[in-house]
Amino acid sequence: MTAIFGKLRFHRLQMAVPSSSACCSPSHVLREQILRAETPIRVFNLLNQQERDANFAQKKAERATVRSHFRDKYRLPKNELDETQIQAAADDVELPTELAKMIAEDNQEEEQKQSVLGHLTNIQNVDMGHLKGKAQATLEDLKNSAEKCSVM
Template sequence: MTPPRCPRRMERDAQFTQRKAERATLRSHFRDKYRLPKNETDESQIQMAGGDVELPRELAKMIEEDTEEEEEKASVLGQLASLPGLDLGSLKDKAQATLGDLKQSAEKCYIM
């Protein structure tokens, strides 16, 4: 006959399973992001924890910041900002001045 499991041990095992699932979820996020092959071990750890793992705030914030940073870099302005020696402020001013000139020209045009 097997002895009953200690409640503390059960609680500790549940916490350990949750932490393993959190780390597996984080790894899965980065595998998806960088289009790496899925890992069966991570998938099984997530399923053992109930399938829908909620990350701790610190990890969720890290993923959110990473996603925002990637989106910013992917944008046109993000690409322009990474060019050395480019002054976005003066470029924006020139674009607005050109737009103003175009509006004035369009107002003077009698065909339109």
């Protein structure tokens, strides 16, 4: 078995280093043509592979951005792999537009819920009109009492 591989290796060496008499042989010319034809194909394949790798890295970074956003939102521990993937994409990563819209809507809803009026609307049996009227009446009373005060 090793004798066969040894012969193949010797044959490859002969093909790789042509002698001066074999330079004009038909097999050498054919070999040169094949190498010339394969070179653009290899370059094309290499460029395609690089483009696919770049697209794949971009997608991985986008997914990592989404994961890190939700980790921040729900206060989960951060993942170093996600940070590395985002940095590998040269921080050129943005959230997908649909997700960005959803996040903006969620942020608006959370801001409304965190406001005082948002909390009051969540309480049942609260008449907002009555509360507003009472608040305005209180403000008017304060203004009137401030006008009557001689120190002010």
